[in-house]
Amino acid sequence: MDGSESLDYLWNGTEDGWVVITSDLGLGTIYNLHIRMALLLEDEAEYEQAIQAMHEHGRPFLDTIP
DSSP: OTTHHHHGGGTSSSSTTEEEEOOSSSSOEEEETTTTEEEOOSOHHHHHHHHHHHHHTTOOEESSOO
16 A cells, blocks of 8 residues: 555554544544544545555444544
8 A cells, every 4th residue: 555654553553542433424434532533535545445454453443433
């Protein structure tokens, strides 16, 4: 994945709190529970790859924001 090194903090544990908030409208939203902010990726392929990598690395997928 191009840019994977720059996004690996989403799933490798170097930054805590990253989850995916699931939705009926697409793959979900990448969200940080600690800073309470969503990460928006403009590149659709990069977004899809980040969501997939988070899933593969066991990051939480939540139905709602706690």
